Amino acid sequence: MKNIFKEYLQKYIPITDEQFDQLSSELTIKHVKKNTILIEQDTIDDSTFFVCNGLIRAYTIDHQGKEHAIFFAPEHWWVNDKNSFYFCEPSLFYVETLEDTDLVQISRKFYDKAAILIPEFAPWQTKILHNSIRFMQKRINLLLAAQAETRYLDFIKMYPNLVHRIPQTMIASYLGITPESLSRVRKVLATKGI
Amino acid sequence: MKNIFKEYLQKYIPITDEQFDQLSSELTIKHVKKNTILIEQDTIDDSTFFVCNGLIRAYTIDHQGKEHAIFFAPEHWWVNDKNSFYFCEPSLFYVETLEDTDLVQISRKFYDKAAILIPEFAPWQTKILHNSIRFMQKRINLLLAAQAETRYLDFIKMYPNLVHRIPQTMIASYLGITPESLSRVRKVLATKGI
DNA sequence: GCTGTGCATTGATGTATGATAAGTAATGAA
């Protein structure tokens, strides 16, 4: 499983097998069953997960008990809660598997060691952060500006291969609407032939 | 004006006057009148701005011509559009001054030079990015989970000193509601004594 | 094969917020 992670890294930064071995002690492989909670809301846990196979959801539960999907993370995504991973504060959201999932659990130390060992590592991580920010800004803009139908169309365009792996209830909660509304949106789109 | 920026930097990272002078050529001072557009939507411009004094708004205009505030940036905030600054793609939003504003315009090169010159610079910037992400995740969660009133209350708690500097129309567009709705929310809150 | 459980759909009804328009207050220029 670590090989998947290594090959992934090698696609983006030059890293020798030796260097990877030096970092390897900061990595833990996890095979996790569907519907397992990895991080609890309001707890502190400084893990980052890299998804080798499977699918993860980050979500909050509001005071009414309703769930709200913050993001989904399929293969080759990095997952953490900034509050707890980076700032050692209680986490904003839950992190849970939606499928049987193979993970690499990455410690804080890994980042420090990798930055020293491989000069390209830190700039690459920075790029990922920038990318994540522009992605979220776009999402905020959609939540402010667009109707349910537009948001759903954007979602299926963005994640064509996730649409059928994620229950509609959760997609609805990602879009900020109820499952019933999503169902109606889909019905309208179906008549339009989408 | 560059001194304000220097003093700001020195609060967070060790930087000598000499080092700052070396970087200084990558900085341009700008005094900008109220209501000046700094970055146009859908254009490419690799500037970052640091706000010394004044106030900036980032916003989009949708196909109906409606404006949507992405964020506000008062004193000591960094402002850029990731799309154009970092990825050399057309910008997602407009950036505009809401007050007469003193800015430091920072080139891409500044980041590279500073990272080489001052080891603490890059990690500090990374921290700012992480912070920005958790802030946006919280905002997305509010947009998904909370009603207009809650979102407004969060806004005034978050930016107590901005509430009276930003026109309500723009606050409303930040919250994803109309100015009329905000007016109603405020009326309800006023009767509650807030 | 049944039967239970969880998700998706559908329908009826309610409500927060939008749209439009008009009125009032604040600001700023001549």
Place this chain on the structure above:
DNA sequence: TTCATTACTTATCATACATCAATGCACAGC
């Protein structure tokens, strides 16, 4: 000061979406 302009509020009506409740449907376990 007056007039013009912009900002905010109020009122009425419209609507997107929520809520509540019922039904359908598929898959798992017996």
